[in-house]
Amino acid sequence: MFAIYRREVQSYFYTSAAYVFLGVFLTLGSIFFGVTNLASRSGNLLALFAELSYLWMLLSPILTMRLIAGERQRNTDQMLFSSPCPLSGMVLGKYLAACTVLLLAVACSVMYALVVAVYGKLYIGETVVGYLGLVLHGCAFIALDLFVSCFAKSQMTAVVLGIGVNLLVWMSDVLARAVTIERISQALNFISLYQRLSPFVRGQLSLSSVVYYLLFIVVMIFLSVRALDARRWSEA
Amino acid sequence: MIAFDHVSKRYGALNALQDITFSVPKGQVLGLLGQNGAGKTTAMNILTGCLAPSSGSVSIGGKDVLLHPREAKRMIGYLPEAAPVYDEMTVRAYLRFACELKEVERKAMNGHVEAVAEKTGLSDVLDRKIGNLSKGYRQRTGVAQALCGTPEVIVLDEPTAGLDPRQNSEMRNLILSLAGEHTILFSSHILSEVQAVCSRVIILHHGKMICDKALRDLQSKEHRLRVVIDSRDEKLLSALRQLHSVLRVEIEANPNPGLTQAVLTVDGSGLAERELFTLLSALQTPLLRLSPVEDSLEDVFLRATMDETV
Numbered sequence: 001m002f003a004i005y006r007r008e009v010q011s012y013f014y015t016s017a018a019y020v021f022l023g024v025f026l027t028l029g030s031i032f033f034g035v036t037n038l039a040s041r042s043g044n045l046l047a048l049f050a051e052l053s054y055l056w057m058l059l060s061p062i063l064t065m066r067l068i069a070g071e072r073q074r075n076t077d078q079m080l081f082s083s084p085c086p087l088s089g090m091v092l093g094k095y096l097a098a099c100t101v102l103l104l105a106v107a108c109s110v111m112y113a114l115v116v117a118v119y120g121k122l123y124i125g126e127t128v129v130g131y132l133g134l135v136l137h138g139c140a141f142i143a144l145d146l147f148v149s150c151f152a153k154s155q156m157t158a159v160v161l162g163i164g165v166n167l168l169v170w171m172s173d174v175l176a177r178a179v180t181i182e183r184i185s186q187a188l189n190f191i192s193l194y195q196r197l198s199p200f201v202r203g204q205l206s207l208s209s210v211v212y213y214l215l216f217i218v219v220m221i222f223l224s225v226r227a228l229d230a231r232r233w234s235e236a
Numbered sequence: 237m238i239a240f241d242h243v244s245k246r247y248g249a250l251n252a253l254q255d256i257t258f259s260v261p262k263g264q265v266l267g268l269l270g271q272n273g274a275g276k277t278t279a280m281n282i283l284t285g286c287l288a289p290s291s292g293s294v295s296i297g298g299k300d301v302l303l304h305p306r307e308a309k310r311m312i313g314y315l316p317e318a319a320p321v322y323d324e325m326t327v328r329a330y331l332r333f334a335c336e337l338k339e340v341e342r343k344a345m346n347g348h349v350e351a352v353a354e355k356t357g358l359s360d361v362l363d364r365k366i367g368n369l370s371k372g373y374r375q376r377t378g379v380a381q382a383l384c385g386t387p388e389v390i391v392l393d394e395p396t397a398g399l400d401p402r403q404n405s406e407m408r409n410l411i412l413s414l415a416g417e418h419t420i421l422f423s424s425h426i427l428s429e430v431q432a433v434c435s436r437v438i439i440l441h442h443g444k445m446i447c448d449k450a451l452r453d454l455q456s457k458e459h460r461l462r463v464v465i466d467s468r469d470e471k472l473l474s475a476l477r478q479l480h481s482v483l484r485v486e487i488e489a490n491p492n493p494g495l496t497q498a499v500l501t502v503d504g505s506g507l508a509e510r511e512l513f514t515l516l517s518a519l520q521t522p523l524l525r526l527s528p529v530e531d532s533l534e535d536v537f538l539r540a541t542m543d544e545t546v
Binding site: 002003004006007010011014015074075076077078079080081082083084085086232233 | 281284285286287288305306309310312314316317318319320321322323324325329333334336337338339381
């Protein structure tokens with residue numbers, strides 16, 4: 001698992017993937033910070049976290065497209081499948097590598113908090129909670145897109161599928177508000193990742209949301225392992 | 237070392253492999269031969285655990301690939317049809333990664349990478365990016381990763397595909413140098429390569445195993461002689477056909493219209509040459525050339541795929 005983790009992290013930086021991800025995240029993040037905080041002279045970073053969370057929906061597939069679909073496209077998956085490394089270790093190593101790049105992006109965004117701390121008043125507690133929500137939200141999208149990547153034969157397909165599924169997850173939140181049938185609305189709310197983020201962007205630490213995110217990640221990793229294993233047994 | 241036990245694999249209505257049973261003793265170089273779509277790659281993917289069989293089982297060193305994947309896979313080095321290399325990595329970093337996957341001890345890793353690189357002729361390009369290497373070197377890198385961890389079984393799926401003649405010859409020599417130390421399963425649809433490298437051949441056709449023989453046995457099935465005779469007399473041909481040891485006469489084209497070129501299929505009595513010389517001297521006809529015709533694997537393959545039995 002560590003071999004795969006190390007290789008994936010190195011590979012993100014050997015290629016343009018990590019630079020594109022970090023570049024787009026920090027450019028858009030800085031624009032959001034300028035508009036939300038600097039222009040309005042606001043020290044409240046929670047609104048910024050809510051805006052940054054939408055970036056994961058578009059950027060997460062950039063990190064995950066290569067993980068499974070990329071290996072399949074380059075035929076390197078056979079090297080991994082024929083190695084003694086178990087599938088679970090392989091998937092976990094890849095997932096953690098993508099999360100590492102995401103954490104790096106979040107770490108870079110700490111500069112916004114520093115600017116607020118220097119020129120205004122930073123509410124450390126709610127900022128930390130906001131960052132926790134942002135990281136959990138991003139890691140959940142990576143887990144979802146990793147699973148989606150298992151069904152794609154090329155990196156481009158993985159990106160398109162990933163963004164499509166992410167939009168569906170986002171729309172479930174929008175639909176939940178639009179649907180008048182209570183049960184359907186509740187179900188849509190239940191699968192909505194954005195619903196789970198809302199306590200964090202209000203500065204509240206929600207244990208149930210933390211558990212939900214962690215369970216979501218575990219289930220997606222488990223399903224990814226099953227999806228890869230099912231490919232070996234496929235007779236289609 | 238390798239045992240296929242009634243292995244079948246279906247893809248919908250297509251039987252990619254049908255009831256394949258064979259075993260490979262330690263140290264043997266086995267050639268898996270077949271046309272495209274015959275089931276060679278499927279068999280190799282099942283052996284290496286990349287695919288699961290629809291029925292039957294495969295074991296390596298007594299370990300079932302599905303039941304004890306980790307133990308079985310420790311004994312395998314696999315080069316798929318397309319070398320599984322990462323263009324952005326250097327050869328050294330890639331081989332280190334392969335060593336880590338194969339659970340080579342960290343302390344021994346540098347030495348192991350150097351040794352594998354030397355064996356596969358990669359020492360000069362160890363610090364170059366794989367993406368900048370020629371096809372031949374990329375293929376060597378693929379073989380090198382298969383050798384990492386010193387596996388007992390090496391599985392090579394069409395390792396010479398796409399190589400130029402010089403690279404082809406180098407790859408063949410490399411595989412020959414590995415024989416003896418490792419049990420090798422080698423697939424190809426280029427028959428002369430199998431002839432050069434393998435001691436035993438299995439022919440697959442439409443997923444069925446239609447031949448499993450030592451190369452020696454395949455080649456010695458028929459004795460044939462090519463003759464060039466300085467005559468175009470029809471009587472000569474009928475006289476040749478009447479020789480006791482000649483079973484069949486096939487006329488071949490010859491650019492010189494005054495000559496007869498033919499391939500004589502003869503029995504194994506060893507009297508054919510004597511009878512031929514006696515006949516031609518009695519007819520006072522010069523024999524310009526007499527040479528044995530090796531029964532090529534191409535012939536065997538064509539016959540096997542037509543008859544589905546050898």
